[in-house]
Structure formats: C-alpha cells, structure tokens
Amino acid sequence: MNKIALLTSGGDAPGMNTAIRAVVRRGIFKGLDVYGVKNGYKGLMSGHFTPMDFKSVGDILHRGGTILQSTRCDEFKTEEGQKQAIAQMESAGISGLIVIGGDGSFQGASKLNDKGFAAIGIPGTIDNDISGTDYTIGFDTAVNTAVDAIDKIRDTASSHERTYVIEVMGRNAGDIALWAGTCAGAESIIIPEAMDDVDDVIDRVQRGAARGKIHSIIVVAEGVGKGHELGQVIEERTGFETKVTILGHFQRGGSPSAYDRMMSTQMGAKAVDLFVEGVSGVMVGLKNGKLVHTPFKEALENKRTIDLDIYDLARSLSI
Template sequence: MKIAILTSGGDAPGMNVAIRAAVRYGIKKGHEIYGVYSGYVGLIKGDFVKLDHKRMSGIISMGGTFLKTARLEEFKDAKFQEKAVENLKKKGIEGLIVIGGDGSYRGALALHNLGVKVVTIPGTIDNDIYGTDYTLGFHTALDTIVSAMDKLRDTSVSHQRCSIIEVMGRNCGDLALYAAISGGAEILVTPEHKLSKEDIIASLTQYKKEDRTHAIVVVTEHQMDVFEFAKEITEKSKFTSVATILGYVQRGGSPSAQDRILGTRMGAYAIDLFDQKISGVAIGIENDRLVYLPIGVVINNKRPVNPLYKLVTEVS
C-alpha cells in the first residue's frame, strides 16, 4: 500500500517523531511511504517525496516539521479538494495520514468524504482536540512555558512585583492550566476559568496585605490586553505589574521525551489502522491507551472542562 503523510496548520514539536515512526514501521510492514510538502498546499500541487530510513535519520530530536506546513483556507473549496484527490490517485497513493489540529481535520474529513482513506494524528500545542487526553507538542510547549515562568518568578521576587504571563491555547486553557499548577501561579485566567479584572485586582490587593512579595498571573491568549491590564494593576493595587507574552517560542524546541513517546506510538498506530482497513478516523490517547473516533465526531465536539480546575481553586 502507498501511504502519504502531511503536516498542516500550526507546527508542533513531535510532528517529526510521528512521521519517523509511520515511515519506519510502515516500511517494515511492506508499505511505500511518501511525504507531502507544505500540507494541503503540496497536496494540490502534487509535491510528493518518497520517504525512507535514511531521510528519517536524526529527525527524532528536531522540533517543527521537516515536511513544512501551511494554512490553506482555499482548501474548503471543492475544486481544490478534487485536485488533491486527483494528485493522490495519479501517484497511486491509497492512504493519507494528516497530522495537525482542527482545521487540518476538517480538510481530512473532506477528503474522506471524497473516498480517500484518511487517518489523523493530533498535532497542536493547544491540546484542544476532542477525543484525546493530549496532543502532540502540548507537553513540550508546557515545559517551555514553565521554564519561562521560573525565570520570571526570579525577577518578580527580586522586584516584589506581579508578573502577567500570556500563553497560547486559542480556545482551550490547558496550557495555562497545567502551567499554573506546574509553575505555582497565584491566579489563572482561561476561557474555562474566567475572572473579572476587579476580582483579580481584589485578590492581588489582599495578597499584598498578607505580605506576599510577588504574584504570577497566567492568562490564555485572547482573554484580555495583558499590557493594559498590567498598567491597571499597578494603578489600583499595591503591586507593580509587568506583562510578558511568550508567543511563538512556545511552538519551538526539541520535543520532550513524553512527546517523543506519544508521537512514536501514534505514528505506528496509524499504520496499524490502515492494515486493519480502518480509515476516516482520528487517533487519540485516553488513560494511556490509544483510541480512535470518526473524524466528524472529533471536529463536532468540544473537549470537556478539565477536572484539574478544581485543584487550582484549592491550592492557589
């Protein structure tokens, strides 16, 4: 069987690991594996490359994706989807592995509906995919955030100030939640755990009365203008406040051991699913067990609120 792999949307540490596992395991199982450059852009251009053991050498420690990635809003158009199917057929490719997030899954579902055998792997640092406890890249990004928090805490303690740290996550607060717990933040603001500015300022004022020397506030992106709010905290509480947006540094870096293990397991599992003639599904991991759900189910459901929020309220 000829199987192609593409990475799409935002890059995430661990994508290369999943590709490597699918290629090496796929070859061992007797398949031909091809890479598609630049996601769906490469699919409609027919930009394929045959992958082998040599090409996989050394990529397990590389962040990002060596196949490159791109966003392609135009792929919603049926004519581009049909062109992609035509290119897959020309190459004799029977199966497609798509590694990415929600938008990538929607493209994969469209191809599945046109008769392509597709399996998806969740590759996004945001951890916002239904049907999986963790996505590829989440734990590496979390390590990056916690490392930055530790450094910011040092200067916050030295200057006795409040540091607001904005992290990625889009519409999911998992990165902020896990970082707040791991980094010992005093206050957390996410889409699932909203706090008013008045409540935050009141808490910080109380902390100052309790003679706390510093405070860390972790915020998921798009919740507020953190720079303006830092000014407001400085004006209305006894804390001097500064804001830091970590930005795209969260996407980079060598994948963590946890992401390497997860990527290896998911990449190999995708090959097993094709061998079992299972397609049109999204791979996930639940309670350390690999699972799969129909892609349509995954993109039409939201992740449940994380039970760890209870822990935040008890220890902050």
C-alpha cells in the same frame, strides 16, 4: 493499499517530526511505500510528493518543528481544491493519507475521506483542544516550556517585588495556561473556560501583599484577551508595579519532551496499523493511557472539555 502519503498542517508542534519518523518506519516495516508531502495541503494540490525511507527520517526524533513544513491553503477548502488533491494522489498511485495537525487539518482530511479517499488523522497541536484524545502532540512540551519561563520570571519578580502577567498560547483553549499556571504556582489563572473577573484577580494580589508576599504571578490564556490590558488595570488599581510578558511562539519550538516523543511514536505507528487493517476516516488519540481511534465527524462535532477540577485545585492552593 501499498502507497500512503503523509503531511503536516496548521501550526507546528514539538513531536511532529517524531510522528513523521514513526509513520515512515512503521510503514516500511509493514511493506508500504511512504511519501512525504511538503507544505501541507498546498503541496498535496500541487503533487509535491517525496519518497521517504529510513534515512530520510534519521536524526529527526529530537527536532522541533516539522521537516515536511506547513503552509495554510485556503484553496484546498474548496470543492475543486479537494478534487485536485485527490487527483494528484491517485495519479501517483497513493491510496491513503495521514494528516498530522489540529481541528482545521482534520476538517480537510474528513472532506477527503467523505469523497472516498482514505484518510487518518494524528492530533498535533500545542493547544490540546481536540476531542477524542486526552493529549495532543506538542502540548506537554509547550507546558514545560511555559513553566520554565514562568519559573525564571518569578526570580525577577521576587528580586524586584513586582507583579507579572504572563500570557501563554492555546488559542481558545485554556489547557496550557491551566497546567503551566498550576505547575508554576501562579496566584491567578485566567482561562476562557472559567474566567475570573478582574476584581477577583486584584483581590488576590492585594491579599497576598497584605500577608507579606513580595510578588505575584498571573497567568492568562491568549483566548481571554490581551495581557497588556490586564497588566495596566492591575497596576492602576493596586499601585503595584506590574510587568507583562507574552511568551508567544516561543512555546511552539524546541525539542519535544520524552512524553511527547513516546506519544508521537505510538500514534504514528497506530495510524499506519489502522490503514493496514482497512480502517480510515478516523483520528488516533490517547484516552486513559490507551491508544484509541475516533471518527473524524465525532471528534470535530464534540467540544473537548477542560478539567476544571485542576482549576479549582489551583485556586485553593493560591489563596
């Protein structure tokens, strides 16, 4: 193997550019030619390959988003689309593909590997919802962004004696809500994995008011439902003025944290090293502080579980 390609797919995440930089520079260090694929699997099918060198990844380590861009491509999900992508890579002399993305991106990489084309995945998604790794690229930055926003909202909530419902991202996983809510001292955290009912949330708000608390913060994961609906119910049943803030895509942008930069750098380099060692069909991950690799099929079939001990801790501290 002397030529590899690299693409980003799915939603962008802070740290993707850091991983791109690590793959390119580690690849060159290992004697490989590295090609970037613009616009994810769509670019792969059209043969949109760009040679990458040290200069092409200069000054991107600190930038959010992805310089390779990302576009969803339904056509690639078909047998014909996958064969077309392989034909494009083989025509360009490329013999390995590194995919940075989430579980949907890994499904595509796994299909290519099943067809005999070597592929390796790097988990890049703020949702932190991939089995085979404790943390995904972008999660730490997204949590810090959410915590910063909640801290600022708390200032206003306190000044005006209001209740705030803050909806955070995470798709069907509650990690961002759990971590951000815990670290920002939310009175209630509502996640798909351990849903509090509305009665419990309202009881917490009322108990807090009864002991003189002048504001409440409720953090809800987007996978649970709409924050606006919850806010309306709380206001109607408590009589407390309740505002709703949806952080949305604000959480996906921004410069990656130091932790995300370190993790992205390590994972990017490890993916290249695995190719050099003749390993493929796996995703790189971080378990108990150590780099590991897990077969695509195992990572995709196993559902990642959330640490409910943190949830119980947060509830005990917000009584």
